[in-house]
Amino acid sequence: MENKTGLSLAEVELRKERGLQNNFTESATKSTGAIFYDNLVTLFNFLNLLIGICLFLVGAYSNMFYLLIIFVNITIGIYQEIHARNLVQKLSIVNKKQVRVIRDGIELALDSTELVMDDLVKLAAGEQVPSDMEVISGFAEVNEAMLTGESDLIGKQAGAALLSGSFLVSGEVFAQVIHVGKDNYAVKLTNEAKTHKPLNSELIRAIRQVSKFTSFVIIPFGILLFLEAFVLRSSGVKEAVVVSAAAVLGMLPKGLVLLISIALTTGVTKLAKKRILVQDMYAIETLAHVDTLCLDKTGTITEGNMRVYKLHSVDENYKEQLPAIIGSYLKNSTDSNVTMQALRDYFPETTNYSASDITPFSSERKWSKMNLETIGTVYLGAPERVLAGDNIPPVVFNAQKNGLRVLVIAVAETSETNILKRKAIAVIEIEDIIRNNAQETLAYLEQEGVALKVISGDNPVTVSNIAKRAGLPNYDKYIDLTTCQTDEDVKAAALQYTVFGRVAPHQKKLLVQALKQAGSTVAMTGDGVNDVLALRAADVSIAMADGDAATRQISNLVLLDSDFTTLPAVLFEGRRVVNNVTKVSGIFFIKTIYSFLLSVICLLSVQAFPFIPIQITLIDLAIEGYPSFFLSFESNKQKVTGKFLPTALKAALPNALLVVLNVLAVTVLASQLNLSQLEATTLMYYLLIGISCLAVIKACLPLNFLRLFLIITTIGGIYVAAMLFSHILEIGWLTATTLPLFVIGMLVNGVLYSIVTLLKKKKS
Incomplete structure (x- = not known):
C-alpha cells in the first residue's frame, strides 16, 4: 500500500464475492406483516369479532356499532408499531456520503457502501470515517466524542486505528479498510439498539390486564347465557344472541383506549408548538411517572460551546x-x-x-x-x-x-x-x-421528586464542577468509571453517585439498567452514538436535534431546539393525560363491573341480562365519551400518585354496585306492581343512566363553568336521546307508575352515593 495504488478491480470483485463489502443492512425489527398479525390476531379482537358476526347473522345490525371503536383501536395500534419500526430501521450511524477511494492508482468518489476490505481511502478534515480503518500515512486529529463521549481530540498517525462514525477535525490521511459491515465498531455498538422497543404504557397495560381477565370469562359466560336464554327461557335465537352479546361486551372497556389515544394525540400537538417532536405518543404518559433523569453534560446541561x-x-x-x-x-x-x-x-x-x-x-x-x-x-x-x-x-x-x-x-x-x-x-x-434556565429546570425537577444523574465521557472533576455551576444537587458525589473493574461495580455505583465521568457507551447502558432494576422509571437524554445503547434501555429516551442522527431516530422525543429546559412542558403534558384519564376512568369501568356481576346473577337466577348492546352503546357515547373527551383537555400539573387500575376500579365500584342493586330492586317491584316487561326495562335503563351520570358529576368536581355545562348537557342530552330513539333502544317512556319510582330511586341513589363518597374521603 506504500505506493498508494490501492486495490485492483479484480481484487475488489473478489472481495465482493466473498461478502467483504461495507453494505450490512440486517434488521431485527418486525415486518409489516408481523405487525398487522400481532394487532389483528388477538383474543380480544377475536371475541369482539365473533360477537359481531353473531349479531350480524341474526340481523341485529344496530347493535354492531361498537365494532367501529374496535376498528379505531386496531388502527392506532398498527400505526404506532409501524411508525416505531420505521424509525428504528432508519437507525444509521454513518451518513451515506461519497468517499474518496484509490483503486488501480486512480482516485474515485464512491458511496460508503461500495467500500470493500483492504480498500485505500483518502480522508481529510471535516469528513466522517465510513468504516473501521488503519492509518497508512499522514496525520489527523479525530473527534470520537459521538462514539466514546470523550470530547478531547485524538491524534492519529501511521498505524493508528480510525473508528467508523468518528470525524476528522484537522489533517489528512490515507487509511486502509480493516473492518466492513457488521464488524465495524459503530455497527456493533448500535446493532443491539436495532430491536423493537415494546410499548411502555401503564394505561394500556392496565386495560390489557382487564381485557385478559374478562377474555377468560367471556367465552363461558357467553355460551351459558345463550343456552340459558335459548333452552331454559325458550327465547328466540336473535333475542338470545343480543342479550348474551350485551352482557359480555359490557365487560370490555373499549372506549377508554380511544380516549387515551385522543388525550395523548392532543399532547403531541401541544408539544409540537413548543418545538418538541414526539415520536412515540405513549412516552408522554411514561415521562409523567419518571423519577430518575440521566443527563449528558455536553449539549444538555451545557450548550456544547x-x-x-x-x-x-x-x-x-x-x-x-x-x-x-x-x-x-x-x-x-x-x-x-x-x-x-x-x-x-x-x-x-x-x-x-x-x-x-x-x-x-x-x-x-x-x-x-x-x-x-x-x-x-x-x-x-x-x-x-x-x-x-x-x-x-x-x-x-x-x-x-x-x-x-x-x-x-x-x-x-x-x-x-x-x-x-x-x-x-x-x-x-x-x-x-x-444553558439558559438550566438552574431553574434542575431545581424544578428536583422539587418534583426526580432524581438527577449526570453521565459524561469527560473528566469527572470537570463534570462535577459544571454540575455545581448548574445548581445540581449532590454534585460532589462523583466517580471515574474507569476505576470500576466489573459490570457489577458499575451497577453498584449507579445507586451511590450523582455524577459519572469517563463513562464508556456500554457503561451508560449498565447505569440505566441498574437504576431500572432498583425500581426507578428512567428517562435518558443524549446526543451522540455513545448514548444510543443507554437511550434504548431507558423507559423514555430524549434526543437533542443537533446531535447525531442515530439518537434522533431512536428516541421517543426529540427536542428540536436542543434545549432540555423544555422537559417540564413534557412532564406537564404527561401529568395532564394520566391525571385526567385516571379521573374519568371510573366512568368507563362501571360498565365492566356491573356487566360481570349481573351476568353471574342472571346465570344463577335464570334471568335475562337486562340490557342490549345498542343501549350500552348510547351510554358509551353520551356518558363515557362526551364529558370525558372535554375533561381530558383540562390542565392538570399535579404529581401522579397511585396506580391507575386500582384507582379506576375503586372509583367505579360504588356506581356499579348501585346499578346491580337497582336492577334487583326493579325486578322485585315489577313482580309486585305487575309492571310490563317494557316498563321494567325502561325503568332499569333510566336508572342506569342516572347512576352513570352521578359518576360524571363526581368527575366534574370541583365545579367550573365548563364542568357545569358538561353536567347539564350530558344529563339532558342522554335522556332526550333515550326518549327520541326509544324505538331503536327497545324501551318506552316513563309512565305515571314508573316516573315516581324513578324519582324515588334516584333520590335514594344520590343519598347512598354521597355517603359512600364521604366515607372514602375520610379514609383517604
Missing part, C-alpha cells in the same frame, strides 16, 4: 501589549476548534505584529505557537504542557478547581524549545456555557 470567562495578566511587562499580542496571534492562527472560536468571539483580531514559523495546535502536544515580530515565540496551550511546573501561575490552579478550562500564553525570547525558557504572560479562563 465555549466562551472566555476571564483574562488574567500575569506579567506587568506585557500588560499593555497583551490585547495586541492576542489579536495578532488569532489573526495568524489557522486553528478552528471550539476553544479558538471562543477566543475569537472575545478578542478582536489585530495586525500589530506579523507572524512566522507557525505551528498549529495538536491534541498530542496540547499547544500551538508562532513567532511574532519584536515579541518572540508565543505559545498558547495547556499550562502543564507549555510551562514547567514551577512556572505555572497560582491563578491556573484556582480556575481548574472551579471546573474551568485554562489556557496560558507564554513567551520565549527565541525559538528555543526548552520549556524552562518560557514565561507566562497571561492566563485565560474558559467555561462551558450553561
Whole structure:
C-alpha cells in the first residue's frame, strides 16, 4: 500500500464475492406483516369479532356499532408499531456520503457502501470515517466524542486505528479498510439498539390486564347465557344472541383506549408548538411517572460551546501589549476548534505584529505557537504542557478547581524549545456555557421528586464542577468509571453517585439498567452514538436535534431546539393525560363491573341480562365519551400518585354496585306492581343512566363553568336521546307508575352515593 495504488478491480470483485463489502443492512425489527398479525390476531379482537358476526347473522345490525371503536383501536395500534419500526430501521450511524477511494492508482468518489476490505481511502478534515480503518500515512486529529463521549481530540498517525462514525477535525490521511459491515465498531455498538422497543404504557397495560381477565370469562359466560336464554327461557335465537352479546361486551372497556389515544394525540400537538417532536405518543404518559433523569453534560446541561470567562495578566511587562499580542496571534492562527472560536468571539483580531514559523495546535502536544515580530515565540496551550511546573501561575490552579478550562500564553525570547525558557504572560479562563434556565429546570425537577444523574465521557472533576455551576444537587458525589473493574461495580455505583465521568457507551447502558432494576422509571437524554445503547434501555429516551442522527431516530422525543429546559412542558403534558384519564376512568369501568356481576346473577337466577348492546352503546357515547373527551383537555400539573387500575376500579365500584342493586330492586317491584316487561326495562335503563351520570358529576368536581355545562348537557342530552330513539333502544317512556319510582330511586341513589363518597374521603 506504500505506493498508494490501492486495490485492483479484480481484487475488489473478489472481495465482493466473498461478502467483504461495507453494505450490512440486517434488521431485527418486525415486518409489516408481523405487525398487522400481532394487532389483528388477538383474543380480544377475536371475541369482539365473533360477537359481531353473531349479531350480524341474526340481523341485529344496530347493535354492531361498537365494532367501529374496535376498528379505531386496531388502527392506532398498527400505526404506532409501524411508525416505531420505521424509525428504528432508519437507525444509521454513518451518513451515506461519497468517499474518496484509490483503486488501480486512480482516485474515485464512491458511496460508503461500495467500500470493500483492504480498500485505500483518502480522508481529510471535516469528513466522517465510513468504516473501521488503519492509518497508512499522514496525520489527523479525530473527534470520537459521538462514539466514546470523550470530547478531547485524538491524534492519529501511521498505524493508528480510525473508528467508523468518528470525524476528522484537522489533517489528512490515507487509511486502509480493516473492518466492513457488521464488524465495524459503530455497527456493533448500535446493532443491539436495532430491536423493537415494546410499548411502555401503564394505561394500556392496565386495560390489557382487564381485557385478559374478562377474555377468560367471556367465552363461558357467553355460551351459558345463550343456552340459558335459548333452552331454559325458550327465547328466540336473535333475542338470545343480543342479550348474551350485551352482557359480555359490557365487560370490555373499549372506549377508554380511544380516549387515551385522543388525550395523548392532543399532547403531541401541544408539544409540537413548543418545538418538541414526539415520536412515540405513549412516552408522554411514561415521562409523567419518571423519577430518575440521566443527563449528558455536553449539549444538555451545557450548550456544547465555549466562551472566555476571564483574562488574567500575569506579567506587568506585557500588560499593555497583551490585547495586541492576542489579536495578532488569532489573526495568524489557522486553528478552528471550539476553544479558538471562543477566543475569537472575545478578542478582536489585530495586525500589530506579523507572524512566522507557525505551528498549529495538536491534541498530542496540547499547544500551538508562532513567532511574532519584536515579541518572540508565543505559545498558547495547556499550562502543564507549555510551562514547567514551577512556572505555572497560582491563578491556573484556582480556575481548574472551579471546573474551568485554562489556557496560558507564554513567551520565549527565541525559538528555543526548552520549556524552562518560557514565561507566562497571561492566563485565560474558559467555561462551558450553561444553558439558559438550566438552574431553574434542575431545581424544578428536583422539587418534583426526580432524581438527577449526570453521565459524561469527560473528566469527572470537570463534570462535577459544571454540575455545581448548574445548581445540581449532590454534585460532589462523583466517580471515574474507569476505576470500576466489573459490570457489577458499575451497577453498584449507579445507586451511590450523582455524577459519572469517563463513562464508556456500554457503561451508560449498565447505569440505566441498574437504576431500572432498583425500581426507578428512567428517562435518558443524549446526543451522540455513545448514548444510543443507554437511550434504548431507558423507559423514555430524549434526543437533542443537533446531535447525531442515530439518537434522533431512536428516541421517543426529540427536542428540536436542543434545549432540555423544555422537559417540564413534557412532564406537564404527561401529568395532564394520566391525571385526567385516571379521573374519568371510573366512568368507563362501571360498565365492566356491573356487566360481570349481573351476568353471574342472571346465570344463577335464570334471568335475562337486562340490557342490549345498542343501549350500552348510547351510554358509551353520551356518558363515557362526551364529558370525558372535554375533561381530558383540562390542565392538570399535579404529581401522579397511585396506580391507575386500582384507582379506576375503586372509583367505579360504588356506581356499579348501585346499578346491580337497582336492577334487583326493579325486578322485585315489577313482580309486585305487575309492571310490563317494557316498563321494567325502561325503568332499569333510566336508572342506569342516572347512576352513570352521578359518576360524571363526581368527575366534574370541583365545579367550573365548563364542568357545569358538561353536567347539564350530558344529563339532558342522554335522556332526550333515550326518549327520541326509544324505538331503536327497545324501551318506552316513563309512565305515571314508573316516573315516581324513578324519582324515588334516584333520590335514594344520590343519598347512598354521597355517603359512600364521604366515607372514602375520610379514609383517604
